[in-house]
Amino acid sequence: MNTDSRTKNAVMNAFFGIGMQLLVVLCQFVGQTVFIKILSAEYLGLNGVFSNVLQFLSLAELGIGGAITFSLYQPLAEKDENMIRAIMRLYKTIYTVIGAIILVGGIVTSYFLDYFITAPTSLGNIQILFILFLMNSVVSYFFAYRRTLLIADQRGYVDSLNQGLFKILQVVLQSVFLIMTKQYAVFLVIQIFTTILSNYRVYSQTNKLYGFLKNKNEYQKIPRDVVSKLKKNAVGAFSSKIGTIIMFGTSNILISKFIGLAAVGVYSNYMLLLNSVSGLLNRALNSVSATIANYIHSREPKKTNEKFFDYMYVVNFFSLMFGFVLAVVLNPFINLWLGENFKLSEFTVALLIFNWVLNLMRNTVLSFMTAYGTYWETRWKSVAEALTNLVVGVILISTTTMVVNAVIVASIIVGIGINAWSEPYILLKKNISFNKRKYVMRYGFYVSIAIDISLLTIYSPVHVKSNLLIIVFASVVSVLIFTILFMLVTMQFEENKRFRKMFMGKIARTVSVRCAKKLDLQDSRVDDE
Incomplete structure (x- = not known):
């Protein structure tokens, strides 16, 4: 083992x-x-x-x-x-x-x-x-x-x-x-x-x-x-x-x-x-799922609260960052790869990206729910989620001219109307030490960013050309811009402070180790002389 x-x-x-x-x-x-x-x-x-x-x-x-x-x-x-x-x-x-x-x-x-x-x-x-x-x-x-x-x-x-x-x-x-x-x-x-x-x-x-x-x-x-x-x-x-x-x-x-x-x-x-x-x-997030379970099963419930919000910060940073990049380059890439005939409208892509980011943001709660084994507690939530999505999807696609948008909108309605509150509710009942008010505030903040990112697909002031080098360059620039903006707007978050402290600590340790090695080398030279 x-x-x-x-x-x-x-x-x-x-x-x-x-x-x-x-x-x-x-x-x-x-x-x-x-x-x-x-x-x-x-x-x-x-x-x-x-x-x-x-x-x-x-x-x-x-x-x-x-x-x-x-x-x-x-x-x-x-x-x-x-x-x-x-x-x-x-x-x-x-x-x-x-x-x-x-x-x-x-x-x-x-x-x-x-x-x-x-x-x-x-x-x-x-x-x-x-x-x-x-x-x-x-x-x-x-x-x-x-x-x-x-x-x-x-x-x-x-x-x-x-x-x-x-x-x-x-x-x-x-x-x-x-x-x-x-x-x-x-x-x-x-x-x-x-x-x-x-x-x-x-x-x-x-x-x-x-x-x-x-x-x-x-x-x-x-x-x-x-x-x-x-x-x-x-x-x-x-x-x-x-x-x-x-x-x-x-x-x-x-x-x-x-x-x-x-x-x-x-x-x-x-x-x-x-x-x-x-x-x-x-893949990256699931790689720590078993680690989370192992941690939970060997720690007091109150000690998992800090880890939960740290994990939530990381999950939402990457979810929103990828969403930001896709809002900029997804349609230009499809156009380059397959041609104009395989493109969806900008509005449809905006809906796709918003729904996609919402589902990625669920990973924090879902990972902890898996670690706690909350399968029994989610049985009715899942049935309600399934039936609502199917009924709304069928009604919209058969009675409106929304076509593909109908399927995406149905998923968004379920994501916000059911999953956004029911999954955290189940998890918070499992571990009452989690800060409920803090979670609601954090989630609302991240969703507002997801909305802004989706609108960028339609109202972006910059239109990326369907050229591979330009798409790669735009992706790199988008990552840098989003990272800087996200770090600035979350500067006062406790999670941000902990990660900055950890990062600066590692830099300090690395510098001190290198300095110590140089001093040892100088001492050895003096001894040789």
Whole structure:
């Protein structure tokens, strides 16, 4: 088991997580470019709709993954190998059953795809293509459960490295074979192949890191209280999963049904870029999730208050900074990459960025909620979130001329009307030491900045040209401008003062060490003389 310090684990997870995510983003960008050039916007839209349909099928997972991760924190902290073996055996059994359920459910669903997709006949046999897409998800359940152990043990960097390397392999093979064959089916077969290889490698690595998993002796019986808590968290996680899927998994389906696959393709390009950036940020933030849980489980509740607001400061700084950069360069980049025909209006992009930043800002509360295991407490919130988003989305897209904007506005309404207050409320009930008034003030301040950033997309006094060097230069300048402005407007925040003190302390220590080395060197020279 992992015996390294929390700081070292967090740094390792962040370093490899960010590095591999950068490679994955580059690969996805290259892969999407080849995909669009060789196939068409309709195929890209079809790929997006398949992903959304599959998200609904993954409800069979019941959110058990998060519940299992939470149940592993305690035995890992206590180095209870027998309990870890028992939990992982239970996890394996559950995931094998889930894989079979998704396979059967997917095959049945394939006969009803016409209800979700209005596709031209030139795309071929949609049912066969969907089943190939389905198989990629099914095969992941047979070894992927081992990834949970790595993440819970603060070794997410092992998984990040594995996923990054196999993603590179996948994109290279898919690009080469797409150019050679121009067949979407071949693209999907390669995806299945690399998923199997990636999951098997994780299985092999965990066997080496946790040799006791290979022990075939009798398994310890999991105590009733652990099983009871696991069931409770699984039910709560299931509700949460419904909310997540309907919030983020219905967009492409609604756009396909009411507008068309080509519109899904255009929307998918923006979501690829936004998800790539958020994936990069989430990699860095998620790298400390297990560290937060470990900290909470070994400290008094009151001591976590300062850490919470420090983390909130960091999360919102990066969320808003990335939003600021995207407000300046997103449309010029799309124009450079794909051309004028693949651009959305400035108003739509402003809505996209505002909704995107709002969701990133939730990371502070969500990370602490995961660490506290608040799955049960969020069950009704997630159902309300899901139903509101779906109903509002359908009403707006079917009764107005808002088209793609309808889907985004529905998500914003849910984000502000439900998530903005319910998630903090649940967390604050879990730890009453958190300063409620301070949280409300901070959140309102950050949201006001997010609104200003979104408006910049429409009313920016500077219009960036669709030139790669200019876009890169504009991005760098945007980062510098935002950082300076953010530091100035938060100068009186306690979090800002703590980070400045920590930063200046490190500089002082570095200078003192170097001076000491120079003095030692001079003394040694005097002694020699």
